[in-house]
Amino acid sequence: MYSGKHPFLHDLHKNRTKWLMLVPAAVVVILMCYIPMAGIVLAFKEYNYHDGIFGSPWAGFENFKYFFKSGKAWLTTRNTVLYNLVFLCINTFLQITCAIMLSELAGKKFKRVTQSVMFLPYFISWVVVGAFIYNLFNYEFGAVNTFLKGIGAQPIDVYSNKRAWPVILVIVSAFKNVGYGTVMYLASIVNIDGEMYEAADLDGATMWQKIRYITLPCIRPTVVILFLLAIGTVLKGDFQMFWQVTGNNPMVLDVTDVIDTYVTRSLLTLQEFGMTSAAGLYQSGISFILVLIANHIVKKVEPDYALF
Amino acid sequence: MFSKKKKSMSLLLALVVLTTGLCACGAKDANNGGAGQTDNTKVESSAKEQEKAPEETEAAGPDISEEVTLVMYLIGDRPVDNDEVFAKINERLKAEINATIDVKFMSWSEYEQKYPLIFASGEDWDIIYTADWCFYNAQAAKQGFYEITQEALETYAPMTAETMYPEAWEQAKVNDKVYMLPMNYKEITAYVYMARGDLMDKYNITSVSSLDEAEAYMDAIVKNEPTLIPIDVGSDYDKLFFYDRMFKKANWESEEKVIPIGPWQVMASVSEVDDTVSVAGTYDQPAFQDVITRLKDWKDRGFWSKNAVVNTQNNTESFQAGKSALAMMNVNTAKSVYASVSAEHPDWDIRVFDAQDGVPPVLNSYLANGMSIFSKSKHPERALMALDYLRNDVEVNNLFCYGIEGKHWEAAGDNALVSLPDSANYAYDGNCNWGVRNDASWRVVEGGIPNLTELNQVWQESARSERYQTFVFNDESVKNEIAAMGEIFDTDYKLLGLGFTDDPEADIAKLRDKMEAAGAQKVYDEIQKQGLEFLAAE
Amino acid sequence: MLKKKQNKSYDRVMFNLISCLVLGILSVACVIPFWLVISGSLSKQQSIQLYGYRLIPREFSLDAYRMLFKIPEELLRAYGVTILVTVVGTGLGLLITSMAAYVLANRNFRYRYQVSFFFYFTSIFGGGLVPWYIFNTKYLHFHNNIIALILPILVNVTYLLILKSYMMSIPESLYESAYLDGAGDLTVYFKIALPLCKAGLATVGLFIALNYWNDWYNAMLFLDEGSKELYPLQYYLNNILTKAQAMNAAAARSGIPASEVPGEPMKLAMTVVATGPIVLLYPFLQKYFVKGVTIGAVKG
Structure with missing residues (x-):
């Protein structure tokens, strides 16, 4: 009809x-x-x-000019992408590890407590995290240097040390996000058909084998989709984290400056909506191209996993 | 006494309304030729007004038959007694101009985001606080404000037209148009040191009123008081305090008298005695390297924290908390800090010293505070009339600035007041009333810093206006460059200004390269061009 | 029965040991900062400024909480608003999101890629704050409207796509047999997709709830002082702090020495007050995160 x-x-x-x-x-x-x-x-x-x-x-294209003017466009773009990729890899690894451990663990009470506890960092705002970091690493009064002086060692100056900051940022990112992300993988593991494990048990499979051959392959779709989603935000990133944790420290900007922090600093007093918009469009445009490529590849290999 | 004053005041007002209101029509006819001319006439107009007034008596005042409620945005949090105070203000406004004001507040923690948004949204409001640091230029350039013409001023705000400082009116111009009523208040910003008397006595320091004396004091602290930081500068509020003191002193003592010009982010400077207005980066001025070298020396000696660049606490907070031994601040802040610290820690025996070190304090820009009208206001004329009262009517102005007499304050002579306990609910000069401050009805709080009168006297005598005080730079053609340079100011310049450099010469060269890449020369040329026009116009 | 025997095997024990160790360390790493938050919230402002954050308050003080609880009925009201917004927003959001996810996860739905793209596109491109704000206030009249606290974060495209991927992991055969039995989409959605995807729903529901719970940004943008009764918790707490600090600064201007506002402890106490109730939600959800339960249950 x-x-x-x-x-x-x-x-x-x-x-x-x-x-x-x-x-x-x-x-x-x-x-x-x-x-x-x-x-x-x-x-x-x-x-x-x-x-x-x-x-x-x-x-x-007048509004785009300032971004490329001071030669920071490449530096900040590179930093943004690199940080996001490193966060993604490390956090995903930790999240999956925790999810598998939590799902297999026997002790119920312990499981409950750890699971809840790992969510706590999510509630600590970046402002507070930034204050903690400052308190830890402050040269004159910081906890680390107080300790070092106490044992007779030389105090260290973290805030002028370019090598320290990528490490610190990776750690705080993991700290804030592991608990949150673990839940996503946990839900995915829980969805796996229990019969598969029972069959494996009958075949006498070890723990490691079950994880390797059942759990990991079964959560692959979740991993892939979260990776694809992350590619889409690879040029954005958590502004508050970079701003608050580094304290917008000019001494180490080469390694901590990302697009959002750079744009914020430039436009703080100008209040040009057009310029903000231009920076956003640049980020979106590049992200979009990256996602199209990544999604295309995924679609070729496994169409079910593709975003669109 | 007060009612008498009120009566004579309103009589005067009536007169002013009559004369200036009429004059507006005359002025309009006479000055059709050029927009720039109008304001010049205004200043000298008072004399002419007198003559013209009797001629045209038939013109009635503005039409105020419709009752309107004006929405006024202020920055800050609503004081407890705000509504009570504004009930009184509205009583008078209702009687005089058939309008009332409804105050809305935008908290300090969110005004940066909300301020531009209320212009963009379709919200209905009329008056807003503004300032050069509070988006005046940005919003004016985006046509966010109602243009206040000379005619409008004379018709609807006659008292303001009468009393406006001509240089303030000039300063408020953006592309030759005025969008703000700047405060009618000559404010000088002078800096003071606040030091711990107990420590001074301990180390035999008698005075901390010059850079050298401050150096000696801080040196004693850093050598003998391991738990204290001499001064805890570094926050956005005070990151360039010492740099400014040193650079200003060096230039004031030099022949060239180099002063800053243009927006602060572009680091432009010019010699006051140079009529060709050749603008150069501050980093290219002869005194710059010496200043940075001295700052580096101070920083290396531990006068401030090795982490000063990430400090979020300003130096007065640290001082109050007992973390540092010295604080630097402007004199207004000093008054309140002095009050709370001396009450909390009488044992510290805090003392206040002049930090100007021989450099005359400069008159603040009048644009540091002001009031504007929304370009889409439905009642811009009435808003202007209301502002006229807020600024000039002694009763309304006092209410807005200090609260209710007898409840929040008590007069002490003609120019001072005593705060009453209730002022906690409506604080002196603390209700975003700064835009209507008026020298004619200004009062200072009695008491506080013991040697303040003495200090004030010195400053008042030496205070001066810099040559480019009223020069306002139009950044239209160089916005991109300013954005790029603002970023450099916030990073490299800040580092140098706090002495964070291992090799001043090399780092200054680096700063110069970056600034040049960001288009500094283009901006400086533009400033020079506009500067020359400014001098020519004078 | 078999499972129990396996549990005792060597690698099980090893695995449990390692897991306990790793999770234990991670938990401690998560607890210590929060402990510092609690301890700091119970300290005097000055002792934080002078000595930093400590595990045990150097000078104990309840001032921060006293400030936050000054007007208990307002605080309760703010809690009420937040709970209302969270419950309504999460319920509605979960329903809308899961319906869409169900359709997009359906392999028989011919346009699923295109529609997925339609949704996904919005998470990459946005018009920016200003146009968004203008549209919301001018045309949707969000000003001082509780809808402004709900609608903007009702549908999160990222969660939608995550939920879609969870739904796709449900064995297709289950859907097929239901369709063959003559069940319509709504029946399949309610009777099969939702029950089988409990863990996924719990996850996404939790995320949506957390977003609502922590949201102060929309309140900041769309609510003004006139609608204080709509202030959600986080925004309300923030307001107390700024207000106290402003009043204090004002008092100092008048030349009246005022007692210091415990700013630092208040920030930390705010974290504690705002975290409390929602943290209790998670253990409640944990029953959905037990392995191998859901599918077996439906099949059985």
């Missing part, structure tokens, strides 16, 4: 329940994301309140 119609309309009718189930989420996304998205034009405008977003005069 509908065979003559466009395939899309046909599907719309045939799968109308499915389409209807998509409607609420789509409406929210359209309202909260797609309509305001028109504001991207700001990146190419010299905004004024009187003419509004669309009426303001065009500025061409």
Whole structure:
């Protein structure tokens, strides 16, 4: 009956329940994301309140210039990408390890307590983390140097040490995110069909073998999708973490400056919406290209795992 | 006494309204030729007004038949007694201009984000606090403010038209148009040291009122008091305090009298005696390297923390907490710090010294505080009238600035007041009223720092205006460069300013290279061009 | 029965030992900072400034909590708003997200890649704060409206795609047999997809709940003083701190020495007060994170 119609309309009718189930989420996304998205034009405008977003005069690529002007574009882009990749790898490894341990562990009480406890860092804001770090590493009063002086060693000056900061950032990132991410993998492990383990037990498989041949392959889809999602944010990154933990320290900026912190510093007093928008568009554009590539590869290998 | 004053005041007001209101029409006709001319006439106009007034008596005042509520945004948190104070203010405004003010507050912790947003959203509001440090230029350039023309001022804000300092009006111009009523208040910023008397006596230091004396004091501290940091500078608030003191002193004592010019991020400087306005980076000034070398020496000797660049606590907080032995601050801050520290730690015997070290204090920009009207306000004229009262009407102005007389404060002579216990609920000069400060009705708090009168006297006598005091730079054509340079200011410059360098000469050269790459020369040329225009216009 | 025997085997023991050790160390690493937060919140401001954060307060003081609990009914009200927003937002968000995830996870749905892309695209490109704010205030009238606390974070595309991947790991055969039995999509969604995906729902639900619980940004943007009764917890607590500090600074200007605001301890006490209730939610969810339960249960 509908065979003559466009395939899309046909599907719309045939799968109308499915389409209807998509409607609420789509409406929210359209309202909260797609309509305001028109504001991207700001990146190419010299905004004024009187003419509004669309009426303001065009500025061409003027708003993008400052970002490339002081030669920091490459440095900050590199730092952003590298940090995000390292965080991703280390955090994912720790999260999966913890999830597997928690899922297999026998002691129920211990499990409960550790699981809850690992969530605590999530509630400590970056401002507080930054204050702790400062308290730890402050040259004159910091806990580390107080200890070092106590045992007669030379105090160290962490805040001028470029090599220390990548390590510190990786550690605090893990500290804040491991508990949170573990839950995601735990949920994925829990979803694995229990019969597979029972069959393996019957075959006399060891713990390690079960993890290697059942658990890890079964959580692969989750790993892949979280990796893909992370690629999409590889140029953004946790602004508060970099800003608060390093204290915006100019001595080590070469190794701690990411795009967001750089842009914030530049535009602090200028308040140019167009320039902020331009930096955002640059980040989105590059991320988008990276995701398209990554997704394309994944789709070739295993279409089910692809994002879109 | 007060009511008498009030009566004579309102009589005067009526007169002013009449004369200036009328003059506005005359001025308009006479000055159709050039926009720039208008303001010049204003200053000398008072004399002419007198003559013109009797001629055109038929013009009525502005139409105020419709009752309006004006929404006014202030920055800060609502004082407990704010509504009570504004009830009184509104009583008077209602009677005089048939309008009332509804105050909204934007907390300090969020104004940076919210301020631009309320311009962009469709919200209905009328008046807002603004300042050169509080987005005045940015919002004015984006047409966020209602333009206050000379005519509008004379029609709707006659008292302001009468009393406005001409240099303040000039300063407020952005592209030749005025969008703000700057405060009518000559504020000098002088810096003071606050030191611990107990420690001074211990190490035989008699005075800390010059850089050399401060050096001696801090040296004694760093050598003998291992638990104390001499001075805990480094936060955004005070990162360049010592740099400024040293650089200003060196230049004041030199022939060239180099002073800063243009926006602070671009680090531009010019010699006051140079009529060609050749602008150069401060880092290229002869005194710069010596200053940085001395700062490096101080920092190496441990006068401030090795981690000063990541400090978030400003030096007065550390001083109050007993972490440091010396603090530097401007004199207004000093008053309040003195009050709380001497109450909390009488044993410290804190003493206040002049930190100007012979450099005359400079008059603050009038744009440091002001009030503006929203460009989309539905009642800009009435808003202007309300501002006129907030600024000039002694009763309203006193209410806004100090609260209710008899409840929050008590007069002490004509220029001073005593805070009453209730002032905790509406503090003296603490309600974002700074934009309407007015020399004519200003009062200072009695008591506090014992040698303040003495210090004030010295400063008042020596205070001066710098040559480019009223020069306002239009950054339209160099925004990208300023953004790039602002970033360098925040990083490399800050490091040097706190003495964080192993090799001053090399690091200054590095700073110079970066600035040049960011387009410093283009900005300096633009400043020079505008500077020459500014001098020509004078 | 078999399982029990296996449990005692050597590698089991080894595994448990190593796990306990690793998790134990990690837990301690997570607990210590939080312990510092609690201890700091019970300290005097000055002792933090002078001696830093310590495991045991050097000078014990309840000032920070006294400031936060000054007006108990307001605090309770803020708790109420947050709980309401969290419950409504999480319930609604989970329903909407899981429905969409169900459809996108369905291999029979021809346009699933395209629709996934439609959703995913929004997590990469955004119009920025200003256009978003203008649209929300001018056209959706979010100003001082509780919807402003719910709608902006109702659907998180990242969670949607994660939930989709969980749903895809449910064996397809289960869906197929249900469809063959003549079940419609809604039935399959409610009767099979949701029960089989409890762990995934618990995870995403937890994340959504945490987002609501910790959100102060939307409150900051869209609520002004006039609607104090809508302040959620985090924003309310923040306000107490800034207000106390502002009042103190103001008092000093008047020349009246005021007692110092315990700023540092208050920041830490805020963390404690805001963490309390939500941390209790997690143990409650833990029953969904037990291995091998869900699928077996449905099959049986």
